[in-house]
Amino acid sequence: MKTTGGSEAAKRAAGERAAELVEDGAVVGLGTGSTAAHAIRALGERVGQGLDLRGIPTSYGSADLAREAGIELVTLDDALPDVTIDGADQIAGFDLIKGGGAAHTREKLVDSAAKRFVVVADPSKEVESLDHPVPLEVLPSAREPVSRAVAGLGGEAELRGAERKDGPVVTDNGNLVLDCDFGRIESPAELGDELSAIPGVLEHGLFVGLADDVLVGTDGGVEERRR
Numbered sequence: 001m002k003t004t005g006g007s008e009a010a011k012r013a014a015g016e017r018a019a020e021l022v023e024d025g026a027v028v029g030l031g032t033g034s035t036a037a038h039a040i041r042a043l044g045e046r047v048g049q050g051l052d053l054r055g056i057p058t059s060y061g062s063a064d065l066a067r068e069a070g071i072e073l074v075t076l077d078d079a080l081p082d083v084t085i086d087g088a089d090q091i092a093g094f095d096l097i098k099g100g101g102a103a104h105t106r107e108k109l110v111d112s113a114a115k116r117f118v119v120v121a122d123p124s125k126e127v128e129s130l131d132h133p134v135p136l137e138v139l140p141s142a143r144e145p146v147s148r149a150v151a152g153l154g155g156e157a158e159l160r161g162a163e164r165k166d167g168p169v170v171t172d173n174g175n176l177v178l179d180c181d182f183g184r185i186e187s188p189a190e191l192g193d194e195l196s197a198i199p200g201v202l203e204h205g206l207f208v209g210l211a212d213d214v215l216v217g218t219d220g221g222v223e224e225r226r227r
């Protein structure tokens with residue numbers, strides 16, 4: 001599982017607190033990333049103690065982790081999540097940028113389908129205004145036209161390179177990722193609509209109006225914000 005900045009203790013505190021919120025019999029959306037991984041492991045421990053739950057993974061990574069943890073997996077064809085627990089790359093209020101693990105297309109599907117979407121993070125993710133590059137999952141054949149369209153919106157697109165493979169990151173869905181720098185994002189909802197309208201864009205990493213709870217772990221506890 002890929003890890004990012006922020007203390008592991010803070011990530012664990014947030015993930016474990018989110019896992020405590022899950023009720024017996026729940027269907028749980030399982031986010032991707034190092035913070036969500038703590039929640040998955042904690043849920044696995046609760047399953048070992050008799051909790052009845054089924055998980056809907058958002059990536060190969062979260063599916064593998066859930067299987068290792070002993071969590072039964074289902075799909076969105078079987079059930080909708082009562083709650084989804086997922087991480088974020090940047091958080092301003094309840095607006096997020098996600099996709100650092102290139103999983104944002106499935107994450108948005110599962111996060112938005114949930115009755116309650118709980119974000120778990122460490123304090124390094126919180127900002128006043130979003131300014132992190134926005135990941136776009138794009139069809140491989142759409143890379144150049146989408147990059148030009150992003151430039152037309154004032155952004156700069158960079159193809160995400162793989163770390164342990166030559167060439168680009170290829171997503172779980174067989175597509176490419178463009179990380180698009182727009183500087184400070186004044187209106188995330190408006191930019192999200194513009195990005196969604198570009199042909200060849202499967203999904204963008206702006207998650208606006210989706211999060212219900214933000215749990216920020218610290219080395220000394222968890223700060224909880226509810227919408």
Ligand SMILES: O=C(CO)[C@H](O)[C@H](O)COP(=O)(O)O
Pocket residue numbers: 002003004005031032033034035036086087088089097098099100101102103104107
């Ligand atoms: O959006 C994501 C994956 O696509 C992750 O949730 C995001 O990158 C945060 O990861 P981490 O908890 O490791 O910092």
